[in-house]
Structure formats: C-alpha cells, structure tokens
Amino acid sequence: VSERSAAQSGAEVLVASNRGPVSYAVGEGGALTAKRGGGGLVSGLSAIGPDTDALWVCAALGEGDREAVRRTGGALDPADTGGQRVRMLDIPAEVYADAYNGIANSVLWFVHHMLYQTPLEPVFDTEFRAQWASYEAYNTAFADALAETAAPGAAVLVQDYHLALVPGLLRERRPDLRIAHFSHTPWAPADYFAMLPDDIQRKLVTGILGADRANFLTRHWARAFMDCCQWALGPECEAHRPREKDAYLVSTWLTPRKTRIGVHGLGADGEFLRERAHRPDVGERLTALREQIGRTGGTDRKTIVRVDRTELSKNIVRGLLAYRRLLADRPEWRERVVHLAFAYPSRQDLAVYREYTAQVGRLAEEINAEYGTAGWQPVVLHVKDDFARSLAAYRLADVALVNPIRDGMNLVAKEVPVVSDRGCALVLSRGAGAYWELGEDAIVVNPYDINATAEALHTALSMDDTERSERTARLAAAATALPPAQWFLDQLRALKED
Numbered sequence: 001v002s003e004r005s006a007a008q009s010g011a012e013v014l015v016a017s018n019r020g021p022v023s024y025a026v027g028e029g030g031a032l033t034a035k036r037g038g039g040g041l042v043s044g045l046s047a048i049g050p051d052t053d054a055l056w057v058c059a060a061l062g063e064g065d066r067e068a069v070r071r072t073g074g075a076l077d078p079a080d081t082g083g084q085r086v087r088m089l090d091i092p093a094e095v096y097a098d099a100y101n102g103i104a105n106s107v108l109w110f111v112h113h114m115l116y117q118t119p120l121e122p123v124f125d126t127e128f129r130a131q132w133a134s135y136e137a138y139n140t141a142f143a144d145a146l147a148e149t150a151a152p153g154a155a156v157l158v159q160d161y162h163l164a165l166v167p168g169l170l171r172e173r174r175p176d177l178r179i180a181h182f183s184h185t186p187w188a189p190a191d192y193f194a195m196l197p198d199d200i201q202r203k204l205v206t207g208i209l210g211a212d213r214a215n216f217l218t219r220h221w222a223r224a225f226m227d228c229c230q231w232a233l234g235p236e237c238e239a240h241r242p243r244e245k246d247a248y249l250v251s252t253w254l255t256p257r258k259t260r261i262g263v264h265g266l267g268a269d270g271e272f273l274r275e276r277a278h279r280p281d282v283g284e285r286l287t288a289l290r291e292q293i294g295r296t297g298g299t300d301r302k303t304i305v306r307v308d309r310t311e312l313s314k315n316i317v318r319g320l321l322a323y324r325r326l327l328a329d330r331p332e333w334r335e336r337v338v339h340l341a342f343a344y345p346s347r348q349d350l351a352v353y354r355e356y357t358a359q360v361g362r363l364a365e366e367i368n369a370e371y372g373t374a375g376w377q378p379v380v381l382h383v384k385d386d387f388a389r390s391l392a393a394y395r396l397a398d399v400a401l402v403n404p405i406r407d408g409m410n411l412v413a414k415e416v417p418v419v420s421d422r423g424c425a426l427v428l429s430r431g432a433g434a435y436w437e438l439g440e441d442a443i444v445v446n447p448y449d450i451n452a453t454a455e456a457l458h459t460a461l462s463m464d465d466t467e468r469s470e471r472t473a474r475l476a477a478a479a480t481a482l483p484p485a486q487w488f489l490d491q492l493r494a495l496k497e498d
C-alpha cells in the first residue's frame with residue numbers, strides 16, 4: 001500500500017472527478033468486486049489509459065468504495081482499474097451526500113439543465129446553506145489531495161460541476177500548477193443562473209476562473225458561461241471574444257491571470273464500439289431482442305431505440321408520450337414498430353428521480369395496455385443497465401430517439417450511427433450539445449413539443465433506405481471526429497501551450 005501511495009505523489013498529469021473509472025461492491029465473505037464506472041465523463045476519460053501516466057483522483061461513492069479505500073489507503077490496485085493510476089478519496093459519508101445529492105445533483109444539475117419547476121423550486125434556505133458548506137468541504141478535500149500529489153508545474157484537469165470550486169482552491173495552494181476545468185453539462189443561460197444566491201453565483205464562476213482554461217463541449221455552453229461571468233462579476237470581469245473559432249478569453253481582476261475558454265466536443269470511440277458490438281455477448285442479446293420485437297406479415301418490425309439513464313433532463317416521459325401520439329395519429333404503424341426503451345435508474349437517493357423512474361414504468365405499461373395485441377408489445381422497457389444489450393439495440397435501431405431537454409453532448413446520439421447495422425435515422429433534440437455537430441443529418445425536434453416529436457418519428461420511420469444509409473454514414477463520420485483519447489490529449493496540449 002505505502003509503495004503504491006508513494007508512487008502516486010509527484011504526478012505530472014492529474015485528472016479529478018467525482019466518479020472514478022471503477023467502483024466497488026462488497027460481496028459475500030467481504031470480498032470486493034470492482035465494476036467499471038458509467039456515464040459520459042467516465043467513457044471520455046477512460047480513453048486516457050495507463051499510457052499518459054495520469055493519476056486519476058476521484059471520490060468514494062458508497063460503502064464498497066469506502067472499504068476499498070480502507071484496504072488500500074486510497075491507492076487502488078491497478079488490476080482493478082485497467083492499469084490506470086487511481087487515488088480514491090474517502091470523504092465523510094454525510095458531507096459527501098450533501099455535496100453530491102444536495103448541491104451537485106439537486107441544485108447545480110437542475111440549474112444547468114433548467115429543470116426547476118415553480119412555484120416550489122428552487123428553495124434556498126438554511127438547509128441549502130448547510131449543504132453548501134459540505135460542497136465547499138468536499139471541493140476542499142479534492143484541492144488538498146491534488147495539491148499534495150501534483151509534481152511541480154503539473155497539469156491538473158478538473159472535471160464537472162461537482163468540482164467547480166477546485167480550480168480556485170487549488171490555485172491558492174499551488175500557484176505553480178497548470179489547471180483546466182471541463183464542464184460535461186450544458187451551462188445555464190445568465191437569466192437562469194441568476195436565480196442562485198448572489199454569493200454562490202460568484203463562488204461558482206470565480207472557482208472555475210481559478211483555472212488557466214475553462215473547457216466546454218460546445219461553443220453554445222462556453223458563451224453561456226462567459227455571460228454568467230459577466231452577470232455575476234459585473235465590471236470586475238472583462239470578456240474578450242477574439243475572432244478565432246475556439247479561443248474566447250475571459251479575464252477578471254479577481255483572478256489576475258487570464259482564463260482561456262476552450263471548446264472540445266467529445267466524440268464517440270468508433271474503433272472500440274464497432275469491435276465491442278460484434279462480440280458474442282452482444283450477439284446473444286441481439287437474438288433475445290429480436291424475439292421480443294417479433295415479426296409481422298413475414299417482415300421484421302421496425303425499431304425506435306432509446307438508451308438513457310432515467311434522468312429528468314433526458315425527457316423520457318415526453319418521448320413515450322410522443323410514441324403514444326404516433327400510434328394514435330398514424331395507425332399504419334401499429335403492429336409494425338416496437339419502441340425499445342432502455343432507461344437505467346440513476347440517483348435513486350433522490351425522491352424526484354425515484355418518482356420519475358416510476359412514471360416511466362407506468363407510462364410504458366399504459367401504452368402496452370392501450371395498443372398491445374396478442375403478438376405485439378409496443379414498448380419494450382429495460383431498466384437493468386447492460387452495456388452489451390445497449391449495443392445490441394444500437395445495432396437493431398431503425399430510428400434512434402434522443403430528445404433531452406438539455407444535455408452537455410449526448411453520446412448515445414453519436415454511438416448509434418456508428419454501430420447500427422442497417423443505418424439509422426436520428427431524431428435529435430436541439431437541446432443536446434450533439435445537435436450542433438449532427439443537426440444537419442438528424443431530424444431535429446423541439447424537445448418540449450410532443451406532437452412535433454411524434455411527427456419526427458413518423459418521418460424517421462418512413463425514410464427510404466438510401467437516404468437513411470447516406471445520412472448514417474455522415475452522422476458516423478461527424479460523431480467520431482474527436483475520439484476520446486484525442487479529446488483528452490487536445491486539452492492537455494492546449495493547457496501546456498497557453
């Protein structure tokens with residue numbers, strides 16, 4: 001253990017994120033089993049691999065992780081992490097819960113995805129202030145660990161809204177470091193961000209402005225961040241928008257250095273996905289799914305596929321309502337199409353997520369009861385996270401439905417065209433970051449408009465084979481333009497060059 005811990009100090013490149021590449025569960029007899037972490041951030045960063053020699057600092061998420069930290073001193077066994085050097089921080093459970101569930105997921109996530117519903121939300125009261133203190137403590141724990149482990153002049157890449165204060169805190173501790181922050185989410189428009197208490201707005205933007213580079217998935221989110229800096233800091237903040245495509249500058253006397261704003265649109269890992277989607281476990285799932293979908297009149301039924309965490313921003317309920325509208329308004333599709341809806345429960349500690357998950361299940365049942373027949377189940381809902389089955393669904397997709405209200409990028413929109421066997425029409429929300437890259441070849445929808453989404457599904461299902469395969473080829477090329485390893489190296493290079 002001590003040898004591993006010692007090997008982790010003096011790191012030249014560090015990555016910091018809430019969720020790490022691996023998470024542990026305690027099995028029978030106290031044995032620990034390691035499972036790969038999920039989500040867009042982990043998929044993107046996993047590509048850094050052991051080659052860059054980066055040290056990944058993350059939080060212990062639950063009891064299994066805490067036990068792993070107790071046994072290893074926090075320096076995880078490389079056998080569990082695919083060779084990646086990982087340091088896991090054991091932040092006290094109650095501090096972690098308030099920071100993660102209370103502030104990160106219930107406040108910052110809601111602000112950036114514009115999910116609040118008046119008249120009850122948001123509530124900024126004494127409980128919020130207590131949770132905010134935990135968020136500061138949690139960010140401080142990361143800043144301390146990074147300050148301790150980084151070699152002189154090291155590059156530190158801090159990830160996401162969980163760690164918005166880390167760049168500023170780390171700068172105070174280690175002015176010698178090169179620091180970047182990456183936002184994997186959208187950034188809220190200034191008018192919406194302004195609902196946060198004034199001091200919190202300032203802390204969030206000055207926290208990120210502690211970095212040398214603040215990076216975003218799209219220019220759209222980068223611009224929103226700059227607007228919020230100007231809104232929250234007023235004349236203290238000066239934003240320069242030079243002509244070059246991706247080199248916006250924000251400077252402020254609060255952080256006498258200039259912070260560069262970068263745009264790095266994470267793409268899909270085409271090579272990995274194509275190979276992974278043809279392994280035997282995916283083949284088995286393909287056969288099982290084909291049976292569930294069934295055939296009608298001697299032909300395969302068409303499929304509309306969605307794969308999401310069951311997340312309010314993903315807009316799964318409106319997606320199902322649009323599918324119901326399609327079946328109501330376009331009876332010619334009855335018996336001829338199946339909606340494969342994979343909705344994997346997420347953040348179940350939060351009541352609003354539990355309720356949303358239940359609502360998705362109820363609605364799928366209602367549609368099946370309303371329209372199903374002896375040989376046809378209109379909605380096939382799967383809730384158990386199974387990557388191989390998701391890939392099998394991608395391969396079968398005639399239509400992919402990606403209709404989030406807002407989404408930093410949405411990798412599903414990029415993965416399906418790469419993997420689909422027959423070519424797939426993409427129904428894509430203009431609220432997804434991916435819209436800015438894939439919009440031309442997708443059928444674009446306003447995510448709030450159920451009838452328009454139903455009509456888009458009809459157009460997608462009706463698309464002729466040639467058009468569909470031509471569009472899919474262009475979508476796949478755009479989707480893989482910046483694969484994860486390159487995405488990471490670009491950020492590292494930019495940080496070192498600035």
Ligand code: F6P
Binds near residue numbers: 041042185408
């Ligand atoms: O969208 C940003 C992101 O960090 C994704 O990587 C991930 O899907 C999600 O937010 C975080 O989810 P979780 O709360 O499950 O870690």
